Each structure stands twice: as C-alpha cells, then as structure tokens.
Amino acid sequence: MSDAAAPAQPPDRRGLWRRIRGTQGRNLWFAAFVAPFFLGLVVFVYVPILWSAVLSFFEARNTVTPTKFVGFGNYAYLLQDRLFLNSLVVFIAFAVFIVPLTYVCSLGLALLLDKITIGRAFFRSVFFIPTAVSYVIAAIIWRFGFFNGARFGLLNSFLRSLGLEQPINWLGGGNNLYWVALVSARLWLQVGFYMILFIAGLNKIPVETYEAAALDGASGWRLLRWITLPQLKATSVAVIMLLLINAFQAFDEFYNMLGSIGQYPPYGRPPLVHLYLIALGGGQQDLGVGGAGTMILTSIIVVFGVAQNWILNRGGKA
C-alpha cells in the first residue's frame, strides 16, 4: 500500500502540549517546584548583581536610582585609594597563609582519620563541629579570650607563667602578631569541613589500586605521592578553589577581631572590610563606590579562578 493512498491525518494539536507536560505531567511538576527557587535566585542574586554593576557607573549616595553618570569615576577613585590597594595586598598575604595551610592540615587530618579504626567517628565529629560555629562568635572568643592583650588574657597568662612579664598586645598592631589570631581562628573554623571533603575523596579511591601498588613494593610516602594525591586531584581542585574564594570573602573574623565602634585600623584590612567601611560605614550609603568595588573584586576572583583551573588542569583532566 502506497503512502499516497493513506488518508490525510489532522495535525495533532495536543502533541506539543503533551511533550511540554511530559509523562504524567512531570515537566510541569518539575517547573512548579523549581520556579520559586529560580525566581528567588533571579530576584535576590542576579538582579542585585546587575544593579550593582549599573550603580558602579553612577554617583549613588543614599539612592538606588541615581541620575548622575560618572562613567569609570568610581573605579578610578578606588584604584587610586591606597587603603583599597593595601587591602588587596592583605588578601594576598592572607591567602598565601591560609590556603596552603588549610589544605595541608585538612588533608593531613583526613589521612590520619582514614587509617585509625578506634574512635574514628568521635574524632571526625571533634574536628568538624567548629564548622558549625559562627565566625563572629569565634572572633569574639579569640579576641577577648585567647588573644586579649591584657595581663590576664589567656595567652598572656600562659606566657607570664613561662617568665615573660610584659604582656603582648596581640591585636593592637605595631607588630604582625594579629596574623596569628586571624589565621588560627580561620583554621579552627574551616579545617573540619575540608577534612570531610578529603575523606569523601579518599573513600572513592579503589582499594585495589593500593594493593597493586603494594605488590610492586610501594609504601608510605610513595603511595601518597603516586596514588593518593593524583587520585585526589579533583577534590584538591575544588578545595583550593573554595579556599581561595573564601579567603577573598574574609570579613567577619577580621571585622570583629580588629575593629572597634566605627573604627578599623589600616592594617589587617581585607577588601570586603574596606568596601564596607567606605560604602556603608557610619550609616552612610555610597552605593556607587561600593558597586565598583564589588565588580573589581568579582573580576579578580574570576581571574584567579580561571588561572587556577588552567594551572591545575595542565597535566590533563582531573
């Protein structure tokens, strides 16, 4: 029977709608559940980011609908601001300390806890619990407990028991000892989280790989160097990226450890603290300069992220 003999069928107008709906209306249900969150993302994340970019080209003091266009004036203002440029240096110094240190400590803890058989759950919990602590609370404990510069501060009392009579002003500047407080607080808060990521990565490495390497005579450092670390490459890339972004976003512990009412010293000032002070400090709202600052920071994070991804993936895909 030829096709020409077949009667002409009317177009199935319900076909498209059926495809959109999906089997048992699954597509519609998917849209119904996802739409609120997608809308929230658009309204509370993407629109503010875009509006911030728009504001960065205007003089926007105490207004979100400015009229005075200043082009790249706000960008030029920030890039000539010594304190803002210094804050970028502070970030780099902080990242240079905190990223490798957290990486090594969390990987080390993960390797230790991966091997032990007794009390594994207990120790995992002990190291992970600080992740749940607020940065603000941790900063206050560090500032007024451990690193209190008074004679009876915890560390000063300990040092006095060792014979050091003159109390150390840990956070007061004039020395670089405030870095000890800042880095130790962040280490305490973050190491547990990244340790869990590494433990998950370690669990994915097949035991057979180690067994085969052991049969070839590998052990100890050689197993770590040639089996564990390469197998953890994907996890490492993610961890380093997260650590770097987190370092850029440093605010709470810096602000609460070094700041006072309406004041913040010029040292130990990361970019977000500086932008907060000049854009929102003291109830003022210079949203144009604030917007320009966030755009500059976003660009830097993107550049670092792309560069890191390129460097770590040069040897092939993770």
Add this chain to the structure above:
Amino acid sequence: MNISRRSLLLAGGSLAAAATLAACGSNNPLASGTPSEAKPSGATSPNASAPAGGGDVTLQQWYHEYGEAGVKEAVEKYAAAYTAAKVEVKWTPGDYGSILAAQLLTTDVPDVFEVEQGGSLDMIRSGQLADLTDIMAPVKDQFNPAVMKRFTFEDKVHGIPQTIDMQLLYYRPSLLQKAGVEPPKTFADLVKVADAVKSADIGGFFAGNDGGLGVLGTILIWASGNEQLTEDRSAVAFLNDNFYNALTAYRDFYKSAGLLQAASAEWYDGAAFVNGETAMQWGGLWSLPDIQKAWGDDVGVLPFPAIGAGGRPAVPFGAFGACVAAKGKNVDASKEFVKWLWIDQDEDQVDFSNSYGTHIPAKTALVAKADKLAAGPGKDAADFVSNHGFANDIMWSGAMGDAYNAAVSNVIKDGKDPKAEFAAFEATAKTELAKLAG
C-alpha cells in the same frame, strides 16, 4: 482518612502560596504593620509597642537600642502621652544606622526617627529629612550652642537634639596624690602623670586596645588648636606644624610605658577603670554611674589636655537628633509631634537625660534640673561640652575619617613621616570634599 500524594501536594502548595502572599505584606523586617493601618487588637510584634494616644493619624517613631535599662519603657510612655496622634515606637536593636539608611531608600519610611548629629550630609542632600527650621528657629537659642552649630547646615536645621553624650578623661585622685602628681593640664603633664602612677599592677593611661588611636585621633586636631575644615569647607585646615608636633608627641607617648596598650575591655566600656587596670582612662560620660559605683568620690574628670603652645582642651560630643522623614505620609503631624516631645516637654527631656545613665539635656536651662549633673564629675562634664566641646564637621565624611585614621595610625604605630602621610590624606580629602560639595 486517606491522603493522596496529589492532595498533599495541593495542600502544601496552597500553604506556600499563602505564606508568599503574606510575606508580600511588608518589606520592612522590623515593621509590625503599615503605619497608617489600624492594627487588630493584640496584633503587636515583640519590638513594637501598641499604638497609644488619640487622633486619626498613626506615626511610626524609630529609636536605636539604648544600653541603659528603662529607656524603652520611658520612650513608650512619652509616646503614649501624646494625644494628637497615635505613636508606634519601634525599638531597633543591632546596626541601627544601616537599617535606617536602607529603610529610608524605600517608600515605607518611618515618620520620626533618631539620627546621629541631626542627619548626615547625604541624607540632607538626597532629601530624606524634612526641614525643621520653622519649628526650631524660635527656640534655637535655648539649646546648647555647640550642638546647634553642628545641627545647622546652610542655615537649616533637620533634627532636634534629644540629649548630649560626650567623652572625657577619668582619673583616680587618690592614686595621683599617692604618686605626688597633680591632675594633668597639658598633654606633657599627662605623659608625666601616666608615667608616675603606673606600676606593675596598674597602667597609667588607657584609651583603647589600639593604643587610643581610634578614639583620640580626631581629638589631636582640636587639642592642637586646629579645626577640621576651613570656614568655607573647601579644604582641610589642620595640616601645620602644631598638628604634626601633636602627632609626634603622641607617638612618643605611645611608645612609653605610661600608656596601657591593652585592657580587658575597650575605651567605651568603663570596665578597665572599674577593675583597677588603669589609673586614668579616656571614656564616655555614660560610664559615670558604673565608675562612681566602683570608686565613690575617688573619681575626677578632665577634658583631653591641650597639646603644644597653640593647643586647647577638647572633648568630643555627640547628640542624636529627632528627625522627620520628608517622604513620610504625615510630615506635618510628625513635626507637631517632635516639637511637642523634644521642644515643649521639658520634664520628659530631663527624665530622658537623667534617669537612665548620665547624659546632658540638650537645652541648657534643663542642665540645672538634672541632679546627676548638679555637682562633682557630672557638673564638670556638662561644663566641658559648653567650653571645650567639638564635633566632626558635617562634611567630615566616613571615607575621609577612615583615611585620616589610617594616616594617624601609620605615623604613630609605624613611625612614618607625618607630612608625607598627610599629603596623601589631603589628596583624598580634596577629592571627597569636591564630591560632597556637589
């Protein structure tokens, strides 16, 4: 009853939709209802007092959270006594300045609110504050002149001073006497006295865990005999040898043993002085009750002493001003209310300043009625504001203040050259002043 998956999803979806619609009712996280709507009986939020008083208009009045017990109840009592309108008091804990600034960008603004120093230049320029000159003009002379000078910009007033707070130097006369020294009259005296009274157990002078730079930085301008800005506010007015010498004098003091570099609390808390960690402390008048409770009559107060030959004593003061939202729905009724409360009600103004901590009434005639200021340190403090009181210029913006503090810190802590550091500051200030001038 059988519950199908579909009916459960339908019920859940309906609840979510209802919650979403309810959330759209107000964009103010602190609001308990729209200002002009009558509330159902008992429908009050934890932070909101029930509307009180009479009249057809409902006003929203915002306060920041005061530290002293009883202030919230007192301001609610004042609001309840007003009969020409209903007044809802909003008590705002946390970062009041940021919350208020964000709220004023919306269309749902509070009718009446406190603002530090009667309003910032940005608030005035962007038209957020109603002009109160007409209600202040007849009574302007009744208020502390130093405060009114700060509250006046281009001959207009946008806030009514509520009460005055100030900073001052506390000392223990008995400790000074024991060391054989007199209370310091000059900065050079302060250095000598601090050195004389310090011991292994007690520091000489304390002004914060940053060595006092944060709180004393700006005072160095006034105490060295200078002003922040020129008369026409087009440039900074203190970059001279007197100021540079003041910086180097403080740098020497910072390195000496007489300055207590760190204590159990910051300068704005009287704890270090109360705990006996220091013989002298820079602090706030608000700490006076705690300090007198600890040391009784063994407490003296001083302004920050003059530095150098051209110097003068100085104390910084601050005052919250009651402001009216220019974009509010009831501007005239709000102006009537703030006039009633902060100009006409003398008794409430004395109560507000005197009954909860120690503060100075903004109207000079009322100072005599505040018993905590009748004698001793309280009286001295009130006199300091009149005779030696200074406040940041309205064009001394946050960005400029931040750059200034950084330069002071670099000179005193890092030993950098004052002229070079402040040349950079001057460039920043020039840009900022040009932007502020509009």
